[in-house]
Amino acid sequence: MSDYQPIINALIGCDMAKTTELVNLSLTQGIDAKDILNQGLIPAMDIVGQKMETGEMFIPEVLMAAQVMSSATEILKPTLAKEDSDAKGTVIIGTVKGDLHDIGKNLVGMMMESGGLEVHNLGVDVEPERFAAQVQEKKAGILCLSALLTTTMPMMQKTIDILKDKGLRDQVKVMIGGAPVTQTYADQIGADAYASDAGSAARLAKSLI
Amino acid sequence: MKQIPPATFKPRLKVLNKEQAWAIHTAALEILEKHSFTVEHKEALSLLDNAGCSVKNENQVTMPAYVAERALKTAPRQIVLYDQQGNRAMDLADDNFYYGTGSDTIFTLDVETGERRRALLKDVANFARTIDALENMDFSMSMSNPEDAPIENIYVHVFAEMIKNSSKPICFIADSGRDIKKIHQMACAVAGGEDALAQKPFILNYSEAISPLRFPANVMEKLLFCAEKKIPICLPSGCNAGGGGPVTLAGAMALGIAENLVGLVIHQLANPGAPFLFAPNVSILDMRTTVISYGCPEWSLTQAALADMRDEIYGLPIWAYAGASDAKTVDAQAGAEAMFSILTAMQSRCNFIHDVGYLEHGNTSSLEMLVMADELVAMARHFSEGIPVNPETLALEAIERVAGGAAGSMFLSDPHTFENFKTAHFMPKLIDRFRYEGWEKAGKKDMQARCNEEALRILSQHQVAPKTDEILREIDLILAD
Numbered sequence: 001m002s003d004y005q006p007i008i009n010a011l012i013g014c015d016m017a018k019t020t021e022l023v024n025l026s027l028t029q030g031i032d033a034k035d036i037l038n039q040g041l042i043p044a045m046d047i048v049g050q051k052m053e054t055g056e057m058f059i060p061e062v063l064m065a066a067q068v069m070s071s072a073t074e075i076l077k078p079t080l081a082k083e084d085s086d087a088k089g090t091v092i093i094g095t096v097k098g099d100l101h102d103i104g105k106n107l108v109g110m111m112m113e114s115g116g117l118e119v120h121n122l123g124v125d126v127e128p129e130r131f132a133a134q135v136q137e138k139k140a141g142i143l144c145l146s147a148l149l150t151t152t153m154p155m156m157q158k159t160i161d162i163l164k165d166k167g168l169r170d171q172v173k174v175m176i177g178g179a180p181v182t183q184t185y186a187d188q189i190g191a192d193a194y195a196s197d198a199g200s201a202a203r204l205a206k207s208l209i
Numbered sequence: 210m211k212q213i214p215p216a217t218f219k220p221r222l223k224v225l226n227k228e229q230a231w232a233i234h235t236a237a238l239e240i241l242e243k244h245s246f247t248v249e250h251k252e253a254l255s256l257l258d259n260a261g262c263s264v265k266n267e268n269q270v271t272m273p274a275y276v277a278e279r280a281l282k283t284a285p286r287q288i289v290l291y292d293q294q295g296n297r298a299m300d301l302a303d304d305n306f307y308y309g310t311g312s313d314t315i316f317t318l319d320v321e322t323g324e325r326r327r328a329l330l331k332d333v334a335n336f337a338r339t340i341d342a343l344e345n346m347d348f349s350m351s352m353s354n355p356e357d358a359p360i361e362n363i364y365v366h367v368f369a370e371m372i373k374n375s376s377k378p379i380c381f382i383a384d385s386g387r388d389i390k391k392i393h394q395m396a397c398a399v400a401g402g403e404d405a406l407a408q409k410p411f412i413l414n415y416s417e418a419i420s421p422l423r424f425p426a427n428v429m430e431k432l433l434f435c436a437e438k439k440i441p442i443c444l445p446s447g448c449n450a451g452g453g454g455p456v457t458l459a460g461a462m463a464l465g466i467a468e469n470l471v472g473l474v475i476h477q478l479a480n481p482g483a484p485f486l487f488a489p490n491v492s493i494l495d496m497r498t499t500v501i502s503y504g505c506p507e508w509s510l511t512q513a514a515l516a517d518m519r520d521e522i523y524g525l526p527i528w529a530y531a532g533a534s535d536a537k538t539v540d541a542q543a544g545a546e547a548m549f550s551i552l553t554a555m556q557s558r559c560n561f562i563h564d565v566g567y568l569e570h571g572n573t574s575s576l577e578m579l580v581m582a583d584e585l586v587a588m589a590r591h592f593s594e595g596i597p598v599n600p601e602t603l604a605l606e607a608i609e610r611v612a613g614g615a616a617g618s619m620f621l622s623d624p625h626t627f628e629n630f631k632t633a634h635f636m637p638k639l640i641d642r643f644r645y646e647g648w649e650k651a652g653k654k655d656m657q658a659r660c661n662e663e664a665l666r667i668l669s670q671h672q673v674a675p676k677t678d679e680i681l682r683e684i685d686l687i688l689a690d
Binding site: 055058059060098100101102103104107149150151153154179180182184197198 | 313315327354360361363384419423425427451452453456496497498499572
């Protein structure tokens with residue numbers, strides 16, 4: 001038995017130096033890496049998620065906590081068993097062909113990563129074929145498509161069509177989002193889910209895995 | 210001895226002093242000298258290259274300060290927009306301010322049912338007609354991103370709706386060099402040809418670069434087209450504090466101005482003297498919700514600061530926003546946020562002030578919000594006129610008549626009151642000042658309900674000056690093309 005509260009507090013406090021110091025200390029004390037992860041870091045990130053929803057923590061704090069989490073996990077990785085360090089699910093994310101807007105999509109990617117998903121961010125202006133190829137190559141369970149311009153929304157439909165053509169549609173859940181995108185549009189093009197903001201996108205993705 | 214009356218001082222807001230203005234401008238120039246920006250358009254790249262910029266790795270550009278300073282000298286200091294009948298309507302320069310709607314909301318609050326639903330083409334028509342009727346609104350934007358227009362030609366369709374339903378100047382959106390040509394054709398049809406339109410432009414294009422420092426091909430196509438045709442254009446970026454730009458307002462402004470200068474330079478290199486409306490858009494990314502706020506005090510601050518920079522440095526007319534809100538309905542928050550930005554934009558003398566009637570941080574439009582904002586602009590205008598001080602307004606003769614007159618003399622019945630009351634006081638139309646019983650008798654209607662009635666009245670009664678059959682035929686031909 002060990003008390004993980006100091007680690008939890010340090011992570012929630014977005015304190016990089018303190019968190020990594022405590023994680024290193026725990027390891028030298030012979031505490032199992034798996035326990036540090038499952039009883040310290042992951043519960044802390046769950047609290048961060050809750051605090052974000054209630055408005056007690058703001059997005060820059062959540063993202064800083066996610067960076068602390070990621071550094072702490074890096075310390076644990078060499079001693080973690082392979083199965084313990086595996087991400088829960090793989091996500092491909094990108095902005096569709098013709099659209100160069102980056103920020104919202106990147107935020108969604110970061111929030112998903114901090115939720116324990118393995119995220120491959122393909123960037124902007126991504127061809128439908130490239131999305132499909134990456135879904136196949138990474139064996140992704142979730143594909144996230146972003147569009148800020150109304151005029152590029154049809155590329156979401158096109159990407160779904162290509163997934164169908166290549167026989168990949170059944171193995172991947174397609175999530176869409178972006179300023180002009182609505183639930184109605186998601187239904188219309190046969191996407192699996194729509195999220196209106198980064199927090200709900202990350203939650204939704206985890207529920208789809 | 211006759212006295213010279215003192216010139217009336219008009220209330221005016223200042224945010225930056227000279228040193229602050231120059232510090233932000235200098236920071237913007239440093240950004241362009243030290244950090245490369247991405248231009249994804251061959252012709253634009255070669256213009257920059259020939260002008261003394263450095264182009265590396267195909268599309269990465271840095272710009273020496275003198276190139277930006279030169280463009281600021283060739284851009285005109287005044288842009289005049291006409292209405293669709295060729296009457297002078299907007300002198301965009303100096304202290305002049307004009308208000309109008311915004312573009313591309315996904316939803317609207319249905320004026321009949323109050324329901325929030327996807328925007329349709331008929332909403333574009335309704336907003337244009339309402340703008341046409343409202344005294345304090347000067348120009349139209351589409352307001353809607355309609356679900357029932359074909360996506361690939363969406364901006365051509367919304368432009369046609371605005372032509373058919375208004376006579377006022379139009380600020381339009383286009384996707385690329387392809388649809389802007391069609392929109393230009395339509396505008397030429399209305400004005401009576403390309404030369405007539407260039408002489409008396411009634412259109413202004415709004416395009417956006419992507420922060421940080423990215424200039425996509427489709428945006429460059431529009432910029433070069435507008436430069437060539439002398440269509441006034443505004444090309445800010447979405448450099449919102451914490452999102453597209455640094456979280457602190459000065460840094461976000463510096464980056465946004467740097468981005469705006471890149472657009473200006475390409476534009477002036479393509480056609481020196483073509484009209485360019487200056488501005489970055491610097492609101493904030495809300496750190497709780499990640500929405501870009503349309504009701505925050507910061508956007509009002511940055512555009513007031515830009516007005517100071519216009520006066521101190523740029524001399525070019527500027528783009529701004531007001532009369533919008535993050536509220537979901539036309540409630541107290543909507544009223545408060547609308548008035549805050551309307552008054553401060555006017556007090557800092559921003560020139561082209563758009564987005565009036567936005568709710569839900571630009572996601573939803575509302576005719577009631579627009580109608581209410583029209584009244585708020587009138588109220589702010591009255592305030593901004595200040596207190597005229599002259600013999601007539603000092604009213605010493607009226608005071609003598611009442612103070613020294615017969616018993617029962619009062620100002621209320623004095624001829625001076627009769628002659629001056631309509632201009633001396635603001636006369637509200639929708640704001641309620643009845644006694645309680647009067648308000649109760651009229652149905653206890655709140656501001657939202659009164660604005661709803663007024664919007665419905667305008668839609669059922671207002672007549673827009675009709676376009677000729679020939680113009681309408683040409684518009685339809687271009688639409689069908």
